[in-house]
Amino acid sequence: MRAFFREIAHDLYSFFTSITLAIVLISLIALLALVGTLIPQETFTREVDYIARYGVEGYNTLKKLQLTNIFGSWYFLFLMALFTLNLSACTLKRLSASWRYWKLPMSFIPPEGLRRFEHSYVLSGSVCSDAPRRIRALLERHGYRVREQNSQILAEKWRWERFGIDIFHISLLIVIVGGLVTMLFGYRTFEIAHQGDTINLPGADFAVRVKRFWSENYKNSERVMDWRTELTVIEDDKEIVTKTIEVNAPLRYKGYNFYQSAFGTDWQGAARVTLALFRANGTEIGEFVGTVDDGFEVPSENIFVKVGAFLPDFALTENLIAYSRTQRLENPAVFVEIYDAQGLRLMRTWAFSRPEMQTFWETALARVSGEMPYRVKLVGMTAPEFTGLQITKDPGRPIVYFGFLFIILGLLVHMYFKHRQIWVHVSEGEIVISGTVRNNLRSFAQEFRRLGDEIERLGVVTHPEPELVT
C-alpha cells in the first residue's frame, strides 16, 4: 500500500516537474488569452454593447460558455492553478539542482581531457618558472576566482548566476500570490463626486472631502492637459492632509488609494432638464424643470411628470433597448412618465431635443400605442460637472512590488552573466588552457581566444614558435 502511494506521488511529481507540461499549459493559457482579446470582456463592456454586437441569443451563448468573463472562467482558473503547481514544482526541483551545481567544486582534469574541450588552446615551448603566478594574476585581473590543485590552475567566475532564473521563476509565483492577496482582501469602488462632497469608506477611520476640481488645457488649444481634484483627508474632524491628485498621481493614505479617473458632466446621474408640455390637441401647457429620478407637478392638469432617465447620446440596440452611445450631447433624450392624481400611469415616452428624432418617435409611438394624452419636448438641459474617483485598497501591493524587483534582478542575472570556468595546466614543455561556459554559448569562443592571446603575450613560453591547436 505504502509503495503504491509512493509510486503515485512519484508519478505526480514527474508529471508536474515536466517542462513539456509547462509548454502545453503556457500555450493553452496564451490561446485562451488570445480569445479574450477578441471577445470584449464584461469588466469593461456594458450589456447593451454586447447585445448591440452579438444579439441577445449570441450574448447568452457567450455567457453560458463564460467567454465574456474568460479570465474568471472555471477552465481558465483551472489552467492557472495547474500552471502554478507546475511552476512551483519545477522551481523546487531546479532549485535543488542549482544547489548541487553550486556545491560541485571545480576539480583537476588531466591534460588529455583538457585537450578534448571545444575551447582549448595549447602553448608549447619551454615554460618559465613563474608562469603559474603570472597566469593567475592575469585571470584574477579578469575577475576570476582562482585556486590551484595538483599544479593545475582552476579559475571561474559568476557561479551564482545559475540562481538567476530560479529567482525569476520564484518571483513569478510571488507576483501571483500578491495578486491573489489583492483579489481576496482588497477593496475597490468608483465614486462620482461633486464639489464639497465627503466620501466615507467602509472600514476606514477617515473620510475624504472633495474641495474642488478643475481641468487645464494646453495653451491656445482645446486639448486637455490634465484633470485635477483637490482632496482633503479628515480624521476625527481634523484635516490631516490635502493633496491635489491628477491622472498618474494618486493620493495614498493608510493603504487606500485615490485616483483621478474620470471627469465630465454628469448627464446620466444628475441632468436637469427643461421640458415643454402640450396637450394632445397641440395647445401648450408650459415649460417645466425637473431632475433625473425626480419630477415635477403640473397643478393646472393635476398630473405628476416623472423624469426617468437621461441619455446624452440616445441609440437603440437591435432588440430596442435604449442606451447612450457616448457621454457627449450628440442626441439627448429623456424618458418621461406621466401619472394622474391617483398615481395611475397615463403614459410614458421618450422626449428628444432633435426635432427629426421627436417627429420620428411620436409617429412610431402613435402607430403602436395610439393617441397619447400629452406631448413632451426636451427644450433645455444642464448637468453639474463631476470628478470620478477610483478608490482602492490594495494589500497585495508590497508583495507584487517585491516580486517585480526580483523578476528584474533574476532576468538580468540570467541574461548577462554566464558561469565561466577555465583550467590551465602548466607542465614543463607546454601550457594547456581550456574553458567552458554554462549553456555553451558560441560567443564564448571569441572571449576565450582573446584570453588565450593575452596569456600568450605574457611571454612565459619561449622558443619553439607557439602553436595554435583548436
Added chain:
Amino acid sequence: MKYPSVVLFYLSTVSYFVTFVFYLLHVVLGVSSGKGERSGAPGIVASSASGGLSRIAWGAWATRALVMSLVISTAGVIARAIELGNASQWVKAFFLPLSTTYETLTFFAWLIPLIYLMMERWFQIKQVGVFVTGAAFVMLSVAASPSFAPSAPTGVPASLQSYWLTIHVLFMVLGIAFFTSGFGATLVYLWRRYEKKLFLLFGALLAVLVTTIFVVIPLFATLQLEKMLASVALFAVLCAGFGWLLLFVHRESQPIAWERLEPIEEMIYRCNALGFPFYAIGGLVFGGIWAEQAWSRYWGWDPKETAMLVTALVYAVYMHARLTWGARDPGWRGGLVAWLSVLGYLAVLYAWIGINYFVASLHSFV
C-alpha cells in the same frame, strides 16, 4: 519646412532604400555558400567569378550605408522629440516621440536598424539586413503616406504624462526591436533550412492565417453553437494540416549542413533572449506600475495588455522548447523551435498593430 524632423525622415527614407539595395546585392551576388561567415570572421565576401559587380564588397558597403541612414534618422528622432516637447510645454515627462502613429513608425525605423547593427557586429551575418532595412524603408514610406502625416505634433494626453510611461514604452520598443532582428534571423535560418520549399511553407502559413481571420473567427462570431464547434474544428484541422506539411517537408529535405545553421540559430536565440527581458519587464513590470498609477490596477486584462502577455508567453514557450527539445537538434524538433520564433513575431505584430484594428482598448492612442 516648419518641422525639421519631417525633412530628416524623408532623407532617411531614401537612405534606407539605398541600404536595402546594397544588402540585397550582397545576398544575391556576394555570399552564396555561407561558408565565409563561420565563426565570426568579419567582413568576408566569397569571391565569385561571375562578373565585375560581384567583386565589390557589397556587404561592407551595406553596413556603411546603414550607419549613414542611422545617423540621419537619429537626428530626425531627436528633432521630433524636441518638437513634441515644445508642443506639450514639457510637462512632467521625458518625451520619446511616440504619441502618434507617425511618430511611432519613424521611431521604430530608427531603433530597429540600430539594434540590428549591434547584432550584425556581433554575429557577422549580413543576410538579415535585407529584411531589417527593407522593413525600415516600408515603415518610413507608410509614415510619409497622407493617411498618417507628416503631422504637426500635439500635446500628449493626460494619461501619458508619466515617466513610467516613457520607461514602459522604451522597454517595449527595445524588446520589439530585438525580436525584429530575431525574426529576420529566423527568416534566414528557415531559408537555409528549406531553400525554395520555404515559399510553400510560407504560402501555407499565409493560407492558415487568412482562413483564420476570414473564416474561423467570423464563423465563431456567429455564436451559434454548431457553427462555433465547426469553427474550432476547422481551426484544429488547419493547425494539424500545417503541422503535417512541416513534417512532410522535414522528411523530404536532404540532410542539412548543420554548420550553416548553427551560427544563425544562435543569432535567433540571442536576439529573442535579449528581447525577452525588455519586453517582459517593460510590459509586465513597468507597464503594471504605470497602469496602477494611471488606472488604479496593475493588470486589467485589457486587450492590448493581454495581447502583450500572449506574446511574452509565446516567447517563453520558444525558450523552454529550445531548452528541452534542443535547438541544436537538426531534425524536425529543431525546426519547430524556429517556427515558434515565427509564431512569437506574429504575436508581436498582433499585440503591436493588429489589436488596434480588432478591439477598442484603453491603449488605443498608438
